[in-house]
Amino acid sequence: MSEITPELVRHLGELARIRLDDDEVTRLTGQLDAIVDNIAKVSQVATPDVVATSHPIPLENVFRPDTVGEVLTTAQALQNAPDAAGDRFRVTAILGEEQ
Template identity: 80%
Template sequence: MSEITPELVRHLGVLARIQLDDEEVQRLTGQLDVIVDNIAKVSQVATPEVAATSHPIAMSNVFRADDETERLSPEQVLQNAPDAADGRFRVTAILGEEQ
């Protein structure tokens, strides 16, 4: 027996605030039913003996170590800024109002 019914799809559409016509409800009912069946199949083979996997191959960090180096002073940072004030970059407001 199918777990996904047209009534459930309509209800989910209301919850998601998506207006669905009858054709979309019928199509989504079939598609969601297939998805639920496939998840059920995976759940049947997911036993404690099968290790959970987030990626099919081993992953490793490819980034360099985050080593602390010499820092720029605030004056050095702002020396080429088009506009600065009070030790900060000054930029044009993009929202049309000051914040």
């Protein structure tokens, strides 16, 4: 028995303020019904004795050595800045501060 009906899809569209034509309602009815069916299948398999996991394979952080590479000079970093003050970028004030 299908839980998702065209009327339900139309109602959900109205709640979301999305205008749906008849073709979209038909397509979404089938897609949403398939999603609900798949969630029901997963719910049947998910039992309390199955441990929840976020990853099937244990994760391990891999770090590279932190070495200094080539860096830009201050002049190079500021050469294309729309506005600079001394050796800093100048930006518009935020959070209610005066400009």
